[in-house]
Amino acid sequence: MADLLREIEAQISGAKASATKQNVGVIREIADGVARVEGLGDAMLNEMLDLGHGITGLALDLDETEVGVIILGDYTRLEEGDEVRATGKLLQVPVGKGLLGRVVNTLGEPVDGKGPVKSDVAYPVEKIAPGIIRRRPVSQPVQTGIMPIDAMIPIGRGQRELIIGDRSTGKTTICLDTILSQARLNKAAEAAGDRDYRPLYCIYVAIGQKQSNIARILTILEEAGAMPYTIIVASSASDSAANQYLAPFAGAAMGEWFMENGMDALIIYDDLSKHAVAYRQVSLVLKRPSGREAYPGDVFYLHSRLLERAARLGEQYGNGSLTAMPIIETQAGDVSAYIPTNVISITDGQIYLETDLFYQGVRPAISVGLSVSRVGSAAQLKAMKQVAGQLKGDLAQFRELAAFAQFGSELDAKTQAKIDRGKRIVEIFKQPQYSPIPVEVQVVVIWVAQNGYMDDVPIDRVKEYQTRLTEFLTTVKDELLRKIAKERELSPALTKELKALAEQFKESWK
Amino acid sequence: MKTTKKIRREGKQLFRLCIVNGLLDESRTSEVVKRVIESNRRGHLALLSMFQRWVRLNLAEHTAEVETAAPLPADLRATLQARLENLYGPGTNIQFADRPSLIGGMRVKVGSDVYDGSVQSELAELEKSF
Numbered sequence: 311m312a313d314l315l316r317e318i319e320a321q322i323s324g325a326k327a328s329a330t331k332q333n334v335g336v337i338r339e340i341a342d343g344v345a346r347v348e349g350l351g352d353a354m355l356n357e358m359l360d361l362g363h364g365i366t367g368l369a370l371d372l373d374e375t376e377v378g379v380i381i382l383g384d385y386t387r388l389e390e391g392d393e394v395r396a397t398g399k400l401l402q403v404p405v406g407k408g409l410l411g412r413v414v415n416t417l418g419e420p421v422d423g424k425g426p427v428k429s430d431v432a433y434p435v436e437k438i439a440p441g442i443i444r445r446r447p448v449s450q451p452v453q454t455g456i457m458p459i460d461a462m463i464p465i466g467r468g469q470r471e472l473i474i475g476d477r478s479t480g481k482t483t484i485c486l487d488t489i490l491s492q493a494r495l496n497k498a499a500e501a502a503g504d505r506d507y508r509p510l511y512c513i514y515v516a517i518g519q520k521q522s523n524i525a526r527i528l529t530i531l532e533e534a535g536a537m538p539y540t541i542i543v544a545s546s547a548s549d550s551a552a553n554q555y556l557a558p559f560a561g562a563a564m565g566e567w568f569m570e571n572g573m574d575a576l577i578i579y580d581d582l583s584k585h586a587v588a589y590r591q592v593s594l595v596l597k598r599p600s601g602r603e604a605y606p607g608d609v610f611y612l613h614s615r616l617l618e619r620a621a622r623l624g625e626q627y628g629n630g631s632l633t634a635m636p637i638i639e640t641q642a643g644d645v646s647a648y649i650p651t652n653v654i655s656i657t658d659g660q661i662y663l664e665t666d667l668f669y670q671g672v673r674p675a676i677s678v679g680l681s682v683s684r685v686g687s688a689a690q691l692k693a694m695k696q697v698a699g700q701l702k703g704d705l706a707q708f709r710e711l712a713a714f715a716q717f718g719s720e721l722d723a724k725t726q727a728k729i730d731r732g733k734r735i736v737e738i739f740k741q742p743q744y745s746p747i748p749v750e751v752q753v754v755v756i757w758v759a760q761n762g763y764m765d766d767v768p769i770d771r772v773k774e775y776q777t778r779l780t781e782f783l784t785t786v787k788d789e790l791l792r793k794i795a796k797e798r799e800l801s802p803a804l805t806k807e808l809k810a811l812a813e814q815f816k817e818s819w820k
Numbered sequence: 821m822k823t824t825k826k827i828r829r830e831g832k833q834l835f836r837l838c839i840v841n842g843l844l845d846e847s848r849t850s851e852v853v854k855r856v857i858e859s860n861r862r863g864h865l866a867l868l869s870m871f872q873r874w875v876r877l878n879l880a881e882h883t884a885e886v887e888t889a890a891p892l893p894a895d896l897r898a899t900l901q902a903r904l905e906n907l908y909g910p911g912t913n914i915q916f917a918d919r920p921s922l923i924g925g926m927r928v929k930v931g932s933d934v935y936d937g938s939v940q941s942e943l944a945e946l947e948k949s950f
Contacts, residue, residue, distance in 0.1 A: 328937065329925075329926070329928075329935040329936055329937030330935070330936070331933055331934070331935055332933070332934045332935075332936060333932055333933060333934075334929075334932055334933075334934045335932055348877070349880075349931070349932035350932050351931060351932040351933070352932070352933075375873070375874075375877055
């Protein structure tokens with residue numbers, strides 16, 4: 311015991327007390343998740359602040375005498391006069407593969423009750439996007455498993471493709487289908503031991519959504535076995551506007567980790583309309599000047615700096631990519647509103663979903679005329695390009711002729727044939743939700759339709775024909791599908807095999 | 821009472837008039853307050869409140885609050901005063917106070933800078949680390 315006492319005494323005498331310099335301030339005013347703090351003379355923009363009670367704040371407005379702070383947590387526990395400490399750190403979130411399969415909040419804290427997140431790396435939430443030197447053009451496809459998209463509006467890795475449409479038109483479903491398709495492809499490549507395949511990890515950012523919706527999405531992904539490749543960043547409608555404003559940036563930081571470590575990731579922002587609304591609320595409470603529709607002047611920069619972070623990096627920079635699929639909800643189909651036009655101009659294309667099509671039973675309700683992919687065609691599979699190259703034009707022509715034919719006039723045989731073919735293509739593009747189709751199956755189905763093998767199938771039986779053809783392909787002609795997936799283009803020999811397949815199937819079709 | 825941009829700007833201008841060689845001049849400050857009250861112009865109370873805020877912040881920047889668990893000996897006070905004047909410039913007003921809740925050590929606050937070497941803060945840090 312005497313030794314122990316001597317040891318403690320020796321340690322006390324050897325200990326040196328040091329005082330660290332801290333930068334502090336005092337809350338002068340607090341309301342609606344935003345505090346004005348007096349002091350904090352050395353605070354940096356976007357610096358994390360310790361507000362006590364385990365609550366973190368973010369310095370967003372640096373004025374001459376005070377700092378505007380958004381509070382990320384329960385601000386009702388804070389009071390005027392409370393001390394605020396600067397941490398010297400920019401707002402950062404944990405990143406890495408440890409987050410896969412988890413549901414986290416804006417700060418990267420788990421909200422799924424599965425214990426702490428395993429991560430020893432953190433990335434800043436706000437980061438400057440990769441410059442032009444580090445980038446390379448988009449050249450690898452993102453297989454969404456949705457036939458009209460993969461055929462006519464292809465998306466490449468590193469692209470920013472907007473999903474736009476009214477409420478309840480299937481915007482989130484398209485994104486979920488894409489996640490499910492990636493999970494299927496990732497699993498297949500793992501099972502086959504394919505080392506050349508680059509898995510695509512997905513990050514789903516829910517902004518201002520109902521908790522029940524987020525729970526439903528989580529269930530769908532869990533049931534389909536997609537969660538091991540997915541991160542969900544949840545900032546629900548019950549979260550503060552500050553949390554909702556920061557959620558997509560936190561998700562982007564998580565995606566950047568994959569990109570900068572030579573991997574591919576896909577990030578879905580669901581949705582940026584609610585994000586703009588949350589940012590407007592934060593800005594108005596911070597007393598920033600408002601502009602059109604009361605949005606602050608930098609709402610364009612808010613979305614452009616977020617979406618610019620999606621990129622495909624060059625070989626010498628790891629060859630990683632971050633693909634972005636932002637969602638915008640329009641009001642009564644108005645794409646010319648402020649936020650939709652902003653995001654349309656920032657992205658590399660958009661998939662426009664129409665309410666009318668949705669209620670006509672065309673699901674996914676993609677408007678072929680208004681949807682476009684500006685860079686994705688360079689990434690499209692060559693086999694798909696061979697079969698679907700003319701499809702967009704043909705469908706546009708079909709719509710024009712179909713509108714003309716409504717007047718009941720007699721049509722010549724050629725026009726009638728075009729209309730009939732168009733109707734069949736519209737039918738094969740109908741697809742139930744959460745059932746992505748492998749790209750090689752898509753190629754065969756479109757080839758069969760384009761080469762007239764479906765022309766004598768009644769329109770109400772086209773879907774049945776397609777289902778049975780798919781079954782025939784996956785059970786009897788599995789080898790052909792593997793060849794298409796391997797060769798990636800339709801050689802004359804493969805075309806010959808396709809012809810034989812179509813004829814063989816036709817014989818069995820009744 | 822709403823503080824308009826104009827009042828904010830004028831309050832700052834008045835405050836600047838009271839700065840002589842980088843330090844707040846007490847006589848000028850009193851003179852400004854007296855003149856504004858005498859003018860009795862519209863919004864003069866809001867203006868004075870804005871002016872008072874600037875003065876308060878300036879005083880806080882030039883005031884060092886030294887808190888210790890036990891009273892400091894005179895020689896240590898003198899050394900501390902010299903060191904603080906060296907850091908924050910001459911004219912720094914130093915106020916000493918006893919705060920037994922610190923347990924031991926010292927806490928110095930100058931404007932928004934805090935040097936905390938108290939046992940209380942060390943214990944709080946230790947608690948956080950657990």
